[in-house]
Amino acid sequence: AQKVTQAQTEISVVEKEDVTLDCVYETRDTTYYLFWYKQPPSGELVFLIRRNSFDEQNEISGRYSWNFQKSTSSFNFTITASQVVDSAVYFCALPYNNNDMRFGAGTRLTVKP
């Protein structure tokens, strides 16, 4: 069955530090997508990125980058030069049976000024 593990429950960094959020997944599918969502203190979930299992190239979007490694079943998320506004809970997620999204337990990131 699909499973997503985010082993880091909470991370605290000082502004401008780099931080990596880990995501490890299990799936029996040969092709699949992986997602990252952000939940800021206001509570709503915001879609960040979607990656296809065929594409293992790193993705970079501004200060955000994602490292997808099929060999280790990992899809890690790095924030470079973190800012206070990055403080949020971040979820990694994996679709299951077309209509279910299996979320990890989330990593709470606190960026201190």
Added chain:
Amino acid sequence: NAGVTQTPKFQVLKTGQSMTLQCAQDMNHNSMYWYRQDPGMGLRLIYYSASEGTTDKGEVPNGYNVSRLNKREFSLRLESAAPSQTSVYFCASSEGVLNDQPQHFGDGTRLSIL
């Protein structure tokens, strides 16, 4: 620019009471979902509706019912609330099936059952 709208935002119920959580989306999406979020457990799917007129159980459906009223609206009903249903509930929608489609979420409903 509303996206997914949930009502109410907060609710306190007594054990045994019933209530309906409302959700509407204005993005013409086919699929809609109800999740609950509990501390340390991420989000878990309660029910989903792949298209207007269809609904199916997710991972944790017990104690809930849903109605896909039309393409825009998807409601979640608690017939007899229990303290174990204290949670934050999120409605979401997506254009199609989830294999490659991101979901768009509402702001959540914080529900407390006393």
